[in-house]
Structure formats: structure tokens, C-alpha cells
Amino acid sequence: MKQDVIDILTKALDRLKNRWDQQSLPDIDGEFPKNNSMGDFATSIAMKLAKLLKKGPKIIAQEIIETVHDLSPGFFEKIEVAGPGFINFTFPRGYFHASLKTLLEEDHSALMTDIGKGRKIQVEFVSANPTGPLHIGHGRGAAVGNALCNILASAGFSVQREFYINDAGLQVKLLGQSVHARYQQLLGNDAPFPENGYKGDYIELIAKEIQKQGGDTYRNKSFEECGEFMTSFSYKMMLTNLAKDLKDFGVIFDKWQSEKELHTKGKVSEALNALKSKDLTYEKDGALWFKSSEFEDDKDRVVKKQDGEFTYFASDICYHKDKLDRGFETIIDIWGADHHGYIPRIRSVLEAFDLPKDRFKVILIQMVSLLRHGEPVQMSKRAGEFITLREVIDEVGSDITKFIFLTRKADSHLDFDLDIAKEQSSENPVFYVQYAFARISSLFRQAGEKSVDGVEKENIQNADLSLLGEQEEIALIKKLLQYPAVFEGAALYFEPHRITYYLQELAGSFHSYYYKHRVISEDTALSLARLSRINNPCIVRGYLDRRCVLCNTGNIPHDTAHGSVS
RNA sequence: GCGCCUGUAGCUCAGUGGAUUAGAGCGCCGGCCUCCGAAGCCGGGUGUCGGAGGUUCAAGUCCUCCCAGGCGCGCCA
Numbered sequence: 001m002k003q004d005v006i007d008i009l010t011k012a013l014d015r016l017k018n019r020w021d022q023q024s025l026p027d028i029d030g031e032f033p034k035n036n037s038m039g040d041f042a043t044s045i046a047m048k049l050a051k052l053l054k055k056g057p058k059i060i061a062q063e064i065i066e067t068v069h070d071l072s073p074g075f076f077e078k079i080e081v082a083g084p085g086f087i088n089f090t091f092p093r094g095y096f097h098a099s100l101k102t103l104l105e106e107d108h109s110a111l112m113t114d115i116g117k118g119r120k121i122q123v124e125f126v127s128a129n130p131t132g133p134l135h136i137g138h139g140r141g142a143a144v145g146n147a148l149c150n151i152l153a154s155a156g157f158s159v160q161r162e163f164y165i166n167d168a169g170l171q172v173k174l175l176g177q178s179v180h181a182r183y184q185q186l187l188g189n190d191a192p193f194p195e196n197g198y199k200g201d202y203i204e205l206i207a208k209e210i211q212k213q214g215g216d217t218y219r220n221k222s223f224e225e226c227g228e229f230m231t232s233f234s235y236k237m238m239l240t241n242l243a244k245d246l247k248d249f250g251v252i253f254d255k256w257q258s259e260k261e262l263h264t265k266g267k268v269s270e271a272l273n274a275l276k277s278k279d280l281t282y283e284k285d286g287a288l289w290f291k292s293s294e295f296e297d298d299k300d301r302v303v304k305k306q307d308g309e310f311t312y313f314a315s316d317i318c319y320h321k322d323k324l325d326r327g328f329e330t331i332i333d334i335w336g337a338d339h340h341g342y343i344p345r346i347r348s349v350l351e352a353f354d355l356p357k358d359r360f361k362v363i364l365i366q367m368v369s370l371l372r373h374g375e376p377v378q379m380s381k382r383a384g385e386f387i388t389l390r391e392v393i394d395e396v397g398s399d400i401t402k403f404i405f406l407t408r409k410a411d412s413h414l415d416f417d418l419d420i421a422k423e424q425s426s427e428n429p430v431f432y433v434q435y436a437f438a439r440i441s442s443l444f445r446q447a448g449e450k451s452v453d454g455v456e457k458e459n460i461q462n463a464d465l466s467l468l469g470e471q472e473e474i475a476l477i478k479k480l481l482q483y484p485a486v487f488e489g490a491a492l493y494f495e496p497h498r499i500t501y502y503l504q505e506l507a508g509s510f511h512s513y514y515y516k517h518r519v520i521s522e523d524t525a526l527s528l529a530r531l532s533r534i535n536n537p538c539i540v541r542g543y544l545d546r547r548c549v550l551c552n553t554g555n556i557p558h559d560t561a562h563g564s565v566s
Numbered sequence: 567g568c569g570c571c572u573g574u575a576g577c578u579c580a581g582u583g584g585a586u587u588a589g590a591g592c593g594c595c596g597g598c599c600u601c602c603g604a605a606g607c608c609g610g611g612u613g614u615c616g617g618a619g620g621u622u623c624a625a626g627u628c629c630u631c632c633c634a635g636g637c638g639c640g641c642c643a
Contacts, residue, residue, distance in 0.1 A: 002582095031582055034589075044585055047624080057623085083586035084624070129643080169643045287641055298569080298639090305641040312643050340570050341638040364571075367636080408579070411571065413636080415578065420592095427592055428605085435605050442603055489582055501580065504590080515598085515607040 001099065001481040002030060003113060005041045005089055008075065012067040013045075020053055032482055039080065039088035040478060047085040057085025096477045097465040103480060113484075115491055116156030120327055123149050125334035126246065127164040130238040131175040131198055134245050137336060139389040140414065141365045143405035145334045146251040147496035148363075155491035160328070163253045164319065167235050168260040169312060174198065175238070176231025180223045182207035183230070187219050202241075206234050245390050249398045262318050268310055271318035272303055280352055290317065295348035317349045324350070330359045332494065337364040337411065363494060364411045371417040396422040403430045406500045429504055436507035443519050447531060463528040472513035473530075479509040 009028050017025060030043040046061035053060060061081040068079060078090040125145025128138045145161070153159045166172070177194040182204050184191030197203075210218070210233060218226045239256075246252070262268055272288070275281050280291045281303070288304035290313075303314040323331050331350065335342070343362050350360045370377040370387055377387060392401055400421055407429055408414045420427045468477070483502065490498040519530040 029583085029585095031585095033586080035587075038586065042586080047585070050623080086586055088586085166643070171643055285641080289641095302641045307641080309641085311641065315643095337571065338637055343570080366571075412579075413572075429591070431605055432591085435603080438605085439603055446602055485582075493583080497580085498582080501590085508590090511606055512608090514602080515604095518602060520602050 001091075001478070002032075002041060002485040005030060005043070008068055008072050009043065009045065009064070011071055012064055015067055015071070016063060022052070025049065026052070032478075032485075033088070038082060038086070039078065039090040041089045041091075042082075042086050043089075044086055046081075046087055050085065061085050061087050093469065093474065094466070096474055096481070097468065099481050100465055100468075100477050113488065114156035115488060116152060116158070118156065118158050119329050120160070121152055121157045121330040121332065122160045122162055122323055122326075122328040123152070123332045123334065124162045124164055124323075126242075126251075127166070128242060129166045129171050130235040130242060131171050132200060132238070133202060134242060134389040136368045136370055136387060136389055136392055136416065137365065139249065139392065139401065140368050140405045140410075141334050141336065142246055142249055142251045142389075143402040144363065144365060144410050144496055147402070147406055147499070148332070148334075148494055151487065151491050151496055151499070155488065157330075157491075160255060161253045162255045162257055165235075165239065165256055165258045165260075167258055168263055168315065172231055172235045173227070175203075175234050176227055177223055178203050179206045179210070179234045180218075180227065180230045183210055183218065186211055187216055189220070202238070206237050209233075209237060245388075245393070249389065249393055250402065257319070257322075259315050259319070262315060262322065263310070267322060268314055268318040271321045272314060274321065275303075275317070275352060278352065290348075290352075292345055292348035292352075295351045296344040297348045298344065301345060313345060316346060320346060320349050321353050324353050324355060330361070331355070332361045332363060334363045334365060334410075337366045340364055361494060366411050366413050368405075368414045368416050371415055371419075373419055374417065377418075392416075392418070400428075400430045403433075403500060406497050409495065409497055429500070432511075433503050433507045436510045439514060440510070443531065447520055447527070463531070464525055465529055467526050467529040470513075470517055472509075472516055476509045476513050479506050 006028050013025050013028070026045070026048045028043060028045050029048070030041055030045075033039060033042050046064060047057040049055075049060050050057040058081050064087060065079045065081065068076070074092075075095075076089050077092040078088075080088045080090075082088050123145055126134075126138055126142050128134055134142075149159045149161050174194060174196065175198055178197035178199070181191040181193045181197065186204075186207055193199075210230070218230070223230065243253075243256075272281065272290075275290055280294065282289055282291065286306040287302045289300045290303050292301050293299050301313055302311055303317065304310055320331070333346070340362075346362070347357075347360060351357065370392075395418060404416060404421055405414070421430075468474070483506075486498055486502045490496055517530070520527050
């Protein structure tokens with residue numbers, strides 16, 4: 001619908017461009033007015049042009065309207081100039097019927113523009129340290145990242161979903177030390193537990209797994225002697241569980257990139273050398289610095305410490321350079337909002353390696369407040385007292401959890417009430433949408449049972465759509481036709497929540513219609529038409545997209561086939 | 567001290583990249599089941615869009631300052 005208007009307007013403006021003696025014109029904007037008196041689609045292009053052409057917007061609007069009439073006579077029922085210079089377009093009924101037919105035959109993709117055009121885009125998300133179970137914040141990141149990837153893939157991008165494994169730093173070493181201590185304690189040795197070590201029950205489970213697989217092989221061995229094994233075994237087992245939790249959540253990654261591997265393959269020093277050859281590093285105080293302040297950062301950053309060790313930032317320089325080397329044209333990082341201070345640094349790295357500014361985007365995931373009975377659930381950091389993603393999935397289900405995560409913009413706070421999520425009450429937006437689907441399924445079931453003549457698929461497809469003329473029917477069709485534009489917006493601005501909002505609106509249009517008009521009646525032709533309308537891919541698609549936005553297929557990590565904690 | 571995010575109806579939040587009369591859910595009040603699922607529908611809103619300036623023909627949206635809340639600011643990871 002939006003695209004049809006824009007196509008016609010583009011042609012009209014092309015013609016007018018010469019008359020106006022202009023090289024280029026501003027982009028055509030537009031919206032679906034809420035008020036029916038403002039037509040089905042409105043643009044403010046005439047007002048944008050007013051300044052450029054130094055003419056009144058209403059006069060320009062009139063010129064545009066005349067040209068549109070010339071080029072596509074009869075396409076619109078009505079085109080009006082309104083307010084300060086809006087152009088309001090109204091379609092004839094037949095347009096909706098014809099578009100609906102296209103939708104029925106070809107699915108909504110036929111009406112969408114291919115904005116990705118196969119370009120490679122990488123989305124890195126979750127990337128939780130493999131030192132503990134996923135918490136609810138990770139879950140939100142997973143839901144947003146996953147949904148975004150599905151949207152981008154549908155929009156024509158070649159998408160890669162990636163999980164970055166922080167397996168090289170002190171955190172995993174600390175995990176190894178914690179497990180080592182527990183292991184020794186299981187064998188009755190008096191092993192001191194590391195300060196700030198990980199204290200969750202899962203540490204003991206890992207230790208027991210080591211004991212089960214290796215007996216007391218490491219009895220009396222100090223961490224210096226067997227630390228590498230302890231650490232590696234531990235984080236790999238953690239990773240296996242992360243992957244399993246994510247998979248059960250419906251989130252599967254294409255690639256699991258190990259930080260450690262970047263080091264062992266020498267890619268980190270390689271990346272720093274690349275910066276050096278661009279004269280973007282220098283030595284000071286015995287350390288090596290990256291001139292990040294020449295880009296977005298407010299000061300330079302150390303990449304190699306006095307003691308000769310690389311900083312974590314050095315890994316990230318390497319990692320992001322690697323993303324570019326792998327041919328991604330656009331890079332999206334999804335981080336917890338508490339990492340926002342890190343953005344200028346990474347932005348600097350990518351600019352240093354010549355990625356245009358608008359090709360890098362960080363999506364920040366705000367905190368999730370977990371509620372029960374409207375009261376905050378205490379999230380103590382002490383082991384065993386925080387609620388894991390696994391627990392939430394088990395309690396309320398993964399689809400509902402994901403939907404709720406997607407009902408807000410990523411960077412705004414989210415209250416997640418466990419009771420509302422699972423009580424299936426009207427407070428729960430998930431069920432509003434699902435209820436529409438339940439009613440639709442029921443309609444088809446009953447149409448079959450009551451043997452509505454010709455309820456078979458082919459007859460539904462051939463139904464006479466022109467019988468659909470009720471106000472609510474047209475409203476529902478209009479809503480369906482808005483889908484491509486909504487989807488495009490979600491893809492263009494990386495905002496999956498637009499889809500869940502749309503689905504709620506779509507369900508609303510359906511409920512409203514359903515209440516007022518019977519779908520299955522004595523009038524077979526009308527019944528068929530009505531059934532076919534709601535058989536529309538977009539409506540069923542509404543439900544499917546709830547899933548599509550939520551699920552995907554991909555690869556499980558190859559190097560994590562170890563024991564399982566749960 | 568510096569930086570980022572947030573501030574819209576009683577509550578939780580949208581707001582299509584500046585535009586026609588600022589929207590939805592929940593809660594509250596009142597209606598709607600002899601027929602397709604009442605998990606629903608219909609009606610009921612006097613909101614300093616945190617405040618003050620500014621840019622613009624036009625600002626919830628852009629700029630500056632201020633206020634409040636959250637989070638960051640290491641040769642930690």
C-alpha cells in the first residue's frame with residue numbers, strides 16, 4: 001500500500017522535476033493516518049518541497065495531484081490537499097480487494113521491497129561469559145537479537161548470528177579455580193576457595209562431572225598443575241549449557257567465536273600491527289596505546305600493558321577487525337546497557353579500519369525488572385538467589401517470554417511480571433494476539449464441520465472478494481496491507497518491537513470485526529470471502545511471525561559436546 | 567566532575583526519523599453472549615509530552631541549559 005503510493009509519487013515527481021528545474025528532490029515520506037477522514041495514506045512531501053521551490057505547499061500539492069491523475073488516472077478514489085499542505089490519498093474499494101488477492105496468492109513478501117539485497121550483516125548478541133547461568137537480562141538480549149536477525153533475513157539480508165565467547169580472560173580462570181577448589185573438597189582435600197570465586201551450585205556440578213569422568217586423577221594436583229584442564233573443561237561445560245538454554249529458548253547461533261582462538265592464531269598482534277601500519281599506535285609508559293581519540297573516543301586506550309599482556313580491548317579490536325575481514329558490510333553488536341561506555345572505543349576501531357559510521361550499530365538492552373505479584377523479585381548476586389533464564393522459561397514458556405521481551409523498545413526498562421506472563425489474563429498482551437489466532441482456527445474447524453460448501457482451499461482462494469465491503473472488513477484489510485511498511489521499519493531501524501505492536505493492532509482489528517460480523521453464515525459466497533480474508537497469510541502470518549520473530553534454525557556450537565549441568 | 571540512556575494519562579509504555587485533532591494496554595465506570603471461543607467487543611480522557619529557552623511556516627520529535635532516576639567513566643574482564 002505504502003509502496004504503491006510511493007511508486008506513483010516517484011514517477012510524478014520525476015516528471016515535475018524537470019518542470020521545476022531541480023536536480024534532486026527530498027525523499028518521499030508518508031504515514032497511515034489514524035483518522036479515516038485523512039484518507040488511507042498521507043505524505044508531507046509538498047511541504048518539504050515548499051522551501052526548496054520557494055512556492056506555497058498547497059500549490060505544489062495541487063501540481064503533484066494533477067500529475068498523479070495524469071499518470072495513473074483512476075488509481076485513487078480521491079486525492080486531497082489538507083491542512084498546511086498534506087496530500088491525503090484514498091483508495092477505491094477495488095484496490096483493497098485486488099491487493100488482498102495478491103496477498104493471498106503470493107504472501108506478503110510480494111508486497112515488500114528487498115532492502116537487504118543479499119548484503120552481509122552480522123549480529124553479535126548474548127555473548128555471556130561462560131562462567132554462570134544465563135539470567136533474564138541475557139534472555140532479553142537473546143530475544144531481541146534473534147528477532148532482529150529473523151527480520152533482517154526476511155528483509156533480504158544475509159544474516160549471521162554470532163556468539164562471542166569470552167574464554168581467554170581472568171573470569172574463566174576464576175571459574176576454573178572455583179571448580180578446582182570444589183573438586184578438591186569433594187575428594188576431602190582442604191582446598192581454599194578463591195576470593196571472589198563463583199559460588200553457585202553449578203560449580204559443584206561441574207566438579208562432580210570431572211570426578212565422574214576422570215575419577216581422582218587430579219587429586220593433590222595444584223591449580224598450577226591442572227588449571228588449564230579445569231578451566232577449559234569448566235567453561236566448555238558451561239557453554240554447552242548456555243547453548244542448550246538458548247536452544248530451548250528458540251535461539252540458535254550460526255557461529256560461536258572464541259576469543260582464545262583469536263589469541264592462539266596470533267590474530268590479536270596481527271590486528272595491532274595493522275593499526276601500527278596506519279600509524280595509529282604509539283608507546284608510552286612502557287605500554288602500547290591506540291590513538292582512539294583521533295576518532296570517537298575521548299582518550300587513547302592501552303592495548304598492550306606494561307607487563308606485555310594484551311588488554312581485553314586488544315581482543316575486541318582484533319575481533320571487530322575480524323568481522324570486517326570476514327566481509328560483513330554492516331555490524332550490529334547487542335550489549336547490556338551497562339556497557340554503553342564502551343561504544344566510542346569500538347566505534348573508533350571500526351572507523352580506523354575504514355568502516356563507514358552508519359555501518360556499525362550497538363543496540364543496548366536495558367535492565368529487566370522481574371516482578372511477582374507486582375512485587376520486585378530480589379536479584380541478589382549471591383549464588384542461588386537470582387532467577388535464571390532457564391527458570392523463567394520453565395515457569396512461563398519460551399514463546400511468551402520472548403514476546404514480552406519484545407513488547408518494549410530494547411533500550412527502555414522492562415517490567416516482567418511472572419504472574420501476568422503465565423496467568424493468561426487479559427493483562428497479558430501475548431494472549432490477546434493468540435486469542436485472535438484461536439478464534440480463526442476455530443472458524444476453520446467449524447466451517448469444515450458444518451460443511452460449508454466449498455470450504456476447500458481452492459474455493460477459498462477463488463472466493464469473490466468484492467463481497468467484502470463492511471467498514472470493519474476494509475479496516476482489517478487495510479491493516480494487513482500495512483504489514484510490509486511496518487516490517488520494513490523494523491528492519492531499517494533495527495526495532496523488532498514494532499512487529500509485536502503491529503500484531504496487537506492487527507489482532508484488535510480482527511476482534512473488532514469478529515464481534516460485529518458473522519464469518520460463517522447461510523450465504524456461502526460471503527462466508528467463503530470472509531474466510532478467505534482471514535485465511536490471509538498475514539493474519540495466520542501474524543501468529544507465525546510471532547513464532548518467526550521468535551525462532552530460527554542454525555548451528556549448535558561444535559566444541560561443546562560435554563556434560564550437562566541440568 | 568565528564569559521558570550515555572530514560573522522563574508522554576492513575577500504572578506500564580507506543581508515537582512510522584519534524585507535520586493534519588498526542589495514542590494503546592491495564593486499572594476504574596457503564597453497556598454487549600437464544601448464533602462462529604466474553605482470554606472478546608462498544609462507550610466513557612481538561613495529559614503543564616520533566617522544566618526553561620531556541621531553530622522552524624510547523625517541535626513529544628532537532629539544538630542549548632537545568633531538574634530527577636538509572637548506568638558507565640581502570641595498563642579489570
